[in-house]
Structure formats: C-alpha cells, structure tokens
Amino acid sequence: xxxxxxxxxxxxxxxxxxxxxxxxxxxxxxxxxxxxxxxxxxxxxxxxxxxxxxxxxxxxxxxxxxxxxxxxxxxxxxxxxxxxxxxxxxxxxxxxxxxxxxxxxxxxxxxxxxxxxxxxxxxxxxxxxxxxxxxxxxxxxxxxxxxxxxxxxxxxxxxxxxxxxxxxxxxxxxxxxxxxxxxxxxxxxxxxxxxxxxxxxxxxxxxxxxxxxxxxxxxxxxxxxxxxxxxxxxxxxxxxxxxxxxxxxxxxxxxxxxxxxxxxxxxxxxxxxxxxxxxxxxxxxxxxxxxxxxxxxxxxxxxxxxxxxxxxxx
Amino acid sequence: xxxxxxxxxxxxxxxxxxxxxxxxxxxxxxxxxxxxxxxxxxxxxxxxxxxxxxxxxxxxxxxxxxxxxxxxxxxxxxxxxxxxxxxxxxxxxxxxxxxxxxxxxxxxxxxxxxxxxxxxxxxxxxxxxxxxxxxxxxxxxxxxxxxxxxxxxxxxxxxxxxxxxxxxxxxxxxxxxxxxxxxxxxxxxxxxxxxxxxxxxxxxxxxxxxxxxxxxxxxxxxxxxxxxxxxxxxxxxxxxxxxxxxxxxxxxxxxxxxxxxxxxxxxxxxxxxxxxxxxxxxxxxxxxxxxxxxxxxxxxxxxxxxxxxxxxxxxxxxxxxxxxxxxxxxxxxxxxxxxxxxxxx
Numbered sequence: 001x002x003x004x005x006x007x008x009x010x011x012x013x014x015x016x017x018x019x020x021x022x023x024x025x026x027x028x029x030x031x032x033x034x035x036x037x038x039x040x041x042x043x044x045x046x047x048x049x050x051x052x053x054x055x056x057x058x059x060x061x062x063x064x065x066x067x068x069x070x071x072x073x074x075x076x077x078x079x080x081x082x083x084x085x086x087x088x089x090x091x092x093x094x095x096x097x098x099x100x101x102x103x104x105x106x107x108x109x110x111x112x113x114x115x116x117x118x119x120x121x122x123x124x125x126x127x128x129x130x131x132x133x134x135x136x137x138x139x140x141x142x143x144x145x146x147x148x149x150x151x152x153x154x155x156x157x158x159x160x161x162x163x164x165x166x167x168x169x170x171x172x173x174x175x176x177x178x179x180x181x182x183x184x185x186x187x188x189x190x191x192x193x194x195x196x197x198x199x200x201x202x203x204x205x206x207x208x209x210x211x212x213x214x215x216x217x218x219x220x221x222x223x224x225x226x227x228x229x230x231x232x233x234x235x236x237x238x239x240x241x242x243x244x245x246x247x248x249x250x251x252x253x254x255x256x257x258x259x260x261x262x263x264x265x266x267x268x269x270x271x272x273x274x275x276x277x278x279x280x281x282x283x284x285x286x287x288x289x290x291x292x293x294x295x296x297x298x299x300x301x302x303x304x305x306x307x308x309x310x311x312x313x314x
Numbered sequence: 315x316x317x318x319x320x321x322x323x324x325x326x327x328x329x330x331x332x333x334x335x336x337x338x339x340x341x342x343x344x345x346x347x348x349x350x351x352x353x354x355x356x357x358x359x360x361x362x363x364x365x366x367x368x369x370x371x372x373x374x375x376x377x378x379x380x381x382x383x384x385x386x387x388x389x390x391x392x393x394x395x396x397x398x399x400x401x402x403x404x405x406x407x408x409x410x411x412x413x414x415x416x417x418x419x420x421x422x423x424x425x426x427x428x429x430x431x432x433x434x435x436x437x438x439x440x441x442x443x444x445x446x447x448x449x450x451x452x453x454x455x456x457x458x459x460x461x462x463x464x465x466x467x468x469x470x471x472x473x474x475x476x477x478x479x480x481x482x483x484x485x486x487x488x489x490x491x492x493x494x495x496x497x498x499x500x501x502x503x504x505x506x507x508x509x510x511x512x513x514x515x516x517x518x519x520x521x522x523x524x525x526x527x528x529x530x531x532x533x534x535x536x537x538x539x540x541x542x543x544x545x546x547x548x549x550x551x552x553x554x555x556x557x558x559x560x561x562x563x564x565x566x567x568x569x570x571x572x573x574x575x576x577x578x579x580x581x582x583x584x585x586x587x588x589x590x591x592x593x594x595x596x597x598x599x600x601x602x603x604x605x606x607x608x609x610x611x612x613x614x615x616x617x618x619x620x621x622x623x624x625x626x627x628x629x630x631x632x633x634x635x636x637x638x639x640x641x642x643x644x645x646x647x648x649x650x651x652x653x654x655x656x657x658x659x
Contacts, residue, residue, distance in 0.1 A: 056388075089421030099420045106387065107420045111411050117377040118412070121384025128340075128366055128390065148407075151377030158372070310418045311457055313425030313480040 003049070004269060005277060007206050010045040011266035013285045014065045017074070020289055021064075021081065022243040029297075030081045032094040037065035039237035042265040043168050044069040046209035047136060050217055054131075056104045058119040059138040061096035063108035066138055072100035074288060075295045084299035091302050092310075112173075113139060113146035116165075120152045123161035123227075132221050134162040136213070142173035144187050150194075153227070157194045160226035164216050165191065167229070170236045175251045191229035198229035204265050235260035319498040321491045324466035325355040325431075328473035329393060331502045333363050336391065339477055340367045342382060343395030343431075350659065352395050353433070353492050375404035379430070383413050386428045391477055399432035399486070400443045406451075413482040414457030425480045429473070435488040435526055435576045436622050438657030441613040447525070447577030447606070452484045453554040453586065459507055460554040462486040464528040466496040468551055471505030478504065486553070488526035488576055490651045510557035512564070516544030519570040519632045522561060524550060524583055527574040527604075527623060530649060534628035537644045543636050553583055561587060562594045570635040571601040574623050579605035602631045625649065 001009070018036045025034065037044070040062070048057065048069040059066040067077060073088065080087030081095050088100055089107075099107040106122070109115050119137035126133050143149055144167060156163055167187050171178050184190065188198035202208040209232055219225035235257060239246040247254040270278050319327065333339045341356055341363075347370050351357025360368040371378045375396070382392040396402050402409070409430065417425045434447040452460045459481060463469040469487070476483035513528065514535050523531030528549035535545035546564050550556060565571045571591060573584035584603035591599065604623040611621050629644040 058384075087421070089419065089423065092421050093419055097419055099423050101423050107416060107424060109412065111407060114380065114407060114412060117380025117408065118384035118387065120377070121381035121386075122388045123384075124381060125385045125388030125390045129388075148374075148376045148380065151372065151374030152380070154372055155374065155377055155381060310422035312459075313417050313422065 003210075004272060005281065007045055007049060007210070008266065008269040008273060008278070009281045009285065010049070010069055011041055011269060012282060013288070014041045014045065014068050015266050016285055016289055017068065018064060020293060024293070025243040030095070031083060032081065033241045034081070034095045034243065035062040035241050036238045036243070037062055039260060040168055040170060040234040041065040041069070042204050042206050043166065043209060043232040043234060044138065046206040047166055047213045049210050050214035051136065052133065053104060054133045055136065055217070056106055056122055056133065057136045057138065058106045058115040058122070059108050060112065060115065060140060060143070061108055061110040062140070063098045064095070067098045067100060067105050070105045071103035072098065072105045073103070074292045076100065078292045078296040079299050082296040082299070083301060084296055085302040085306070086295070086299040090306060113143035113149050115139075116143065116149055117152040119163060120156045120161060123156065123163040124159055127159070127161050134164065134217055134220050136164045136166060138166050138168060140173070141167060141169040141171065141178065141187060142181070143167070144190055145181055150190070153191060153194045153196060156227040157196050162220045163227045164213060164220070165196070165227065165229040166213075167231045169231055169233045172236060172240070174240045175249070177251070187231050188229060196227045196229045197225075198231070200231040200233070203233045204260070204263055206265050206269065237261065317498055317500060318495050319466050321466045321469050321487070321494045321496075322354040324470035324498045325473055325487070326357065327498065328470045328477070329356065329359060330362070332474055332477045333359065333367065335502070338389055339391045339393065340385065341393045341395070342369055342371050342378065344371055344373065344397060346370060346395055352397060353489075353659070356395065375401055376408055379405035379408035380412065382428050383408055383416070383426055386426045387424055391427045393429045393431060393477060396430065396432040398444050399434045399448050400446050402430070402432055402448070409452070409458070409482070410455050414455045417481065418457060426482050427480045429476045429483045429485055431485040431487060433487050433489050435490060436618070436652065437489045438655055439613040439615065439618060442611045445611050447486070447575065449484065449486050449553055450577060450582040450586070453583060457482070458554065459483045459552070460486065461507065461552050462488075462525040463505075463551055464491060464525060464549045466494060466498050468505055468511065470498050471503050472551070474502055475504040475507065479507075486525060490526045490655060493651055493654070494529070505551070508552045508555035508557050510560040511549040511551050512546065512560065513549055514545065514547040516546040516568070518544045518568055518636045519546070519572060520561070520564040520568045521545050521547045521628070521632060522550060522571065522573045522587060523547065524553065524573075524575045524577070527576050530623065530625050530628055531574055533625045533647060533649065534632060537625060537629040537647065538632055541633070541642065543633055545632060550587070556587065556590065558590050558594065562591050565591050565599050566595060569599050570632070571599055572628065572632045572635065573601070573603050574628055575603070575605040577605050578608060579603040580608060600635050602635060604628060604631055
C-alpha cells in the first residue's frame with residue numbers, strides 16, 4: 001500500500017467504526033459513555049503512521065482514533081465497549097480507558113491530563129534502558145491548563161526524554177470555549193517556555209502532520225533532539241460525550257463546523273485514490289467492522305468472579 | 315542478636331541491596347541525593363548507583379508521581395519519597411485514580427510496581443502541615459497496599475518486599491522511629507504483607523498500636539503490668555492488608571481492645587480495626603480508640619503534648635476497660651525518643 005492508501009484506510013476505518021457506534025448506541029448495548037473522535041481522527045492517524053510498533057502512545061478518554069490508528073485490536077475494542085469478557089480489558093475499562101499494550105497503546109484515562117506525566121515517565125525509562133523507542137503523548141487544549149501538564153513538560157525538558165507531545169486543539173473543554181479558559185495566545189508558547197521546540201501543524205493536513213512527526217521521531221531516535229511539541233488544530237463534530245450532535249445547544253453553530261467538515265481529510269484523500277482502490281479498501285474495512293461488531297454481540301459477559309480479579313498483580 | 319541498626323540504616327540497607335540486585339530499581343524525590351538524604355535513608359545512594367537511578371525532582375508532586383507510574387509501566391521499580399506525607403496530597407490524582415486502579419481497570423494488562431515512602435507524625439513542633447498521618451485515606455482505596463513498620467527489622471524486610479511486589483505500596487514511616495535501634499540481619503529478606511507482630515502477651519486487654527504508637531503501647535503495657543493489668547500489645551505492621559486473624563484472636567482472649575493510631579480517629583485505621591473485630595466476633599467486647607485530638611495540630615509544645623496520644627492516656631484508657639474508672643492515674647513517663655528529638659528537620 002502507498003502512504004496515501006494507508007492513511008486513507010486508517011481514516012476510513014476509524015470514521016466507520018465511530019459511525020457504527022453511533023448507529024448501535026440507541027440499542028443500549030454500549031452502556032457507558034463514548035467520546036467520539038469524529039473530526040479529529042487525522043491527527044492520530046498521521047502521527048501513528050510515523051511511529052514504529054515498539055513506540056508507545058498515551059492519550060485521553062477520547063481514545064478510539066488513537067487506539068485504532070496505533071494498531072489496537074478492533075474486535076477487542078468493540079467487545080470492550082459492549083462490556084464483554086473478550087474486551088481489551090475484560091469489559092472493566094470501557095470506551096474511556098482502552099488499552100492494547102501489544103500494540104503500544106497504553107491505558108487511556110478519563111481524568112484530563114493524567115496520562116501526560118505517565119508518558120514522560122515511560123520515556124524516562126526508555127532512555128535509561130537505552131531503547132530507540134519513543135513515546136507520543138496526546139492530549140487536548142484543556143489539558144494544557146492543568147498544572148500537571150506544566151510539571152510534566154518541565155521534567156521532560158530537564159531530563160531530555162524521548163517524547164513527542166501532541167496537543168489536539170479543538171477549542172473546547174466540554175462546552176467551554178478557549179476564550180474563557182486561556183489567557184495565552186498559542187499553546188505552543190507553553191512548550192517553548194520550557195525549552196521544548198514547538199510547532200503548529202497545518203490544519204487537518206495528514207501529510208504535514210505525518211512529515212513533522214516523522215522528522216521529530218527520527219531526530220529523537222538519533223539522539224539529535226530532546227522532547228518536541230506539536231499543536232494540531234481540529235474540530236469535534238459530535239457532542240462532547242455521546243453519539244449525537246449539539247449545534248442547537250447554543251454554545252456553537254453548525255456554520256462554525258461547516259468549513260472543517262468540508263475539509264475532511266478522509267474524504268479528500270479518498271478522492272485522490274483510484275476508484276477501484278478506494279472501493280477495495282472500503283469493502284475490506286466494512287467487512288472487518290461487521291465482523292468486530294458480530295464478535296462483540298456473540299461474546300459473553302464476564303463471570304461474577306471477575307469483579308474481584310486483577311486488583312493486584314500476582 | 316548481634317547486628318544492631320537504626321530504622322534509618324535499615325531502610326537505607328534495603329534500598330541499597332535491592333538496587334544492587336535489580337537494575338530496574340530507582341529512587342526519586344525531592345532531596346534524595348542531597349547531603350541529608352531523606353533523614354539519612356537515601357544518603358550516598360547516588361554516588362553508588364548514579365544520577366540516572368537516584369535523582370532529585372522538581373516541586374511537582376503530581377507529575378513526579380505520574381512519572382513514577384509511567385516508569386513503572388515501562389518496567390522500572392521506582393521508590394518515591396515524600397519528606398512529609400502531607401505533601402502527598404498534591405499527588406492524590408495519580409495515586410488514587412491511576413496507580414491504585416491500573417491493574418484492575420485495564421483488565422490485568424499492566425501493573426504498577428511503585429513504592430511511595432512517606433514520613434508521618436510528631437517531631438519537634440512541626441505543626442499542622444508537617445505531622446499528619448493520612449494513611450487511612452490510602453487504606454480506603456482498593457488497589458493500594460499500606461504498610462507502617464515500627465521496628466528496624468520490619469522496616470528493612472517490608473521495604474524489600476514492597477520493592478519486589480508488582481503493585482503500588484504506600485510505605486509509612488513515623489519520624490520518631492528513624493532513631494530506633496534493633497536487630498537487622500545483614501542478608502536480604504522479606505516480610506510478608508498482612509502479618510502483625512505480637513510485642514507482648516497478656517490476658518486482660520489488647521493494645522493495638524499503629525506505627526510509633528506501637529512503642530507507646532509497649533510502654534503502656536509496662537505501666538499497666540505494674541498494677542497487675544496484663545496487656546497484649548500488637549503492632550499491625552501492615553495496614554492494608556490487615557492481619558485481622560492475629561488481632562481478633564487476641565480480642566477473643568482478652569475481651570477488651572484499645573487501638574491507638576498516629577492519626578485522627580474519625581474514619582481512621584482505628585475505626586476500621588475495631589469494626590472488623592466486631593464483624594468477626596459479632597460484638598461482645600469492649601473497645602476504645604485513641605489518636606490525635608480532633609483538631610488542627612499546633613506547634614506550641616504544651617498544646618502539642620495534648621494533641622498526641624501518650625503513654626499515660628493509653629494506660630488509663632486500657633485500665634478503665636479492665637478495672638473501671640477507680641481514679642487510678644498512671645505516672646507520666648516521657649518517651650525517650652520524643653524527649654531526645656531535636657529539630658529542626
């Protein structure tokens with residue numbers, strides 16, 4: 001597959017998974033909150049395309065795109081959302097805490113900014129061990145307000161750990177707009193003050209994001225760079241949590257969303273591919289998704305005894 | 315009974331031996347590599363194991379804890395220090411929401427082998443924010459182990475056990491215990507979690523003393539013995555898990571229980587121990603709890619003396635359970651380590 005085909009496939013796959021979740025959600029088979037990635041997938045897809053299997057990613061509760069882009073198992077993800085024993089965390093984690101250690105997807109957390117210091121600590125361990133793997137820490141604009149974000153960047157820069165920070169700026173912390181939350185103008189400034197080179201990527205430009213993250217990863221692995229920071233702007237198409245849209249709620253308008261939707265990287269990339277190639281990719285993805293949902297449907301729930309397992313690792 | 319070390323030396327030896335044995339063990343915290351070395355417990359480790367494994371940290375308790383968790387997820391075994399447990403409050407998010415929950419929440423896919431050492435309790439007019447014993451907050455949360463060794467032997471064995479264990483451990487050290495001396499074997503050894511220590515046997519009343527209070531309960535036992543009341547003195551050693559088998563067996567024998575904590579009693583370890591004995595024995599025993607006065611700790615000495623439980627008050631509480639309040643007043647025996655302690659650190 002060419003780079004564009006791989007990028008398109010990943011984008012289409014994630015979008016279609018999210019749309020299927022929207023479709024089944026009213027059936028109350030997913031009895032847990034879902035924070036959908038629709039509109040933001042391009043950042044995870046482009047960044048993860050630049051990474052190796054042995055690299056490790058940490059994200060937030062809006063983790064479906066990151067989980068899938070990095071290579072998390074799709075069947076286990078849907079089974080997890082359905083709360084089944086075959087889920088990636090035996091049904092105990094749900095949508096907000098997806099994990100697939102074998103794919104380098106570390107556990108997501110529902111508390112904003114919580115995984116940022118963990119990502120830094122993981123990178124410290126990699127450096128101590130002389131590994132060539134790197135860590136990428138994904139978080140939103142809201143996370144940049146938390147004290148622990150600043151503490152983590154300070155430490156990462158002090159110790160020059162092998163980490164790339166990626167801020168997915170969708171302007172919103174639930175329904176709160178940037179203007180009521182930020183006294184600063186650019187989130188990149190928050191990184192440069194700690195001595196971390198920071199850049200904004202072109203909005204929704206998978207090639208620009210992929211290129212920048214690839215370059216940074218190479219330099220970090222070669223020992224020519226310490227931590228790096230990228231801001232990637234995006235737009236959340238759906239409500240903060242749940243399958244619906246909320247343009248009528250009053251805090252934002254459909255007109256605001258339109259340019260982002262019109263600029264959808266998935267659609268634009270699909271149009272660049274030969275029709276037959278796109279059709280083949282689409283058909284493969286649809287079959288894979290159908291299989292994953294059917295797997296989740298027929299999987300059993302965990303046994304009662306599972307309530308008490310894994311509290312401590314033996 | 316030949317090799318006598320202080321509690322401080324025991325902790326140092328535990329870390330030293332484990333770091334030599336296992337290159338994944340690291341020590342991180344504010345001041346771990348300075349000339350004081352966390353009251354001597356980490357002194358010189360940086361010279362032996364290098365600054366990549368023993369390092370000072372910025373004043374960023376939440377991030378530092380999260381960094382420790384992240385390092386643990388990657389296979390390292392961090393020992394994190396808080397020169398006072400009071401500062402752990404800044405790290406509660408990482409401790410309670412992440413470290414305690416990761417193994418379970420992620421279906422057993424990860425584990426967090428982190429040890430968080432924290433110093434509690436009375437010193438020398440340390441005041442409200444340098445003296446708290448908040449161990450019950452951590453006992454409350456499933457997924458954390460909480461230990462509070464009293465004697466140097468247990469301190470070394472439990473720290474080694476905690477380092478080797480694959481789960482988060484809150485390691486509670488009372489400041490007044492650092493100078494205590496006791497027999498400590500030279501070789502590496504472990505103490506299992508959840509095993510209490512019976513310090514003295516007796517038939518009339520069970521005294522359970524947590525951390526430094528185990529010493530005070532021992533002294534109370536001597537005081538009571540002088541008037542013919544036999545106290546069984548138990549040091550729980552582990553707080554979560556608790557050795558309820560040992561404690562309950564004792565109360566079944568004596569029918570009277572006094573629990574003394576280096577903490578407030580409300581919703582504390584003392585409440586938990588008494589309740590669990592009650593559940594096991596279906597009531598049928600008399601009990602009292604002692605702990606910090608339910609107020610904010612003052613620095614001025616006369617009020618500070620009233621704030622903390624002491625041997626006289628412990629003895630009196632136990633005596634009343636056995637003989638009733640016949641006006642007996644134990645003589646005041648100042649505890650040597652409290653008298654001898656000189657600040658400011």
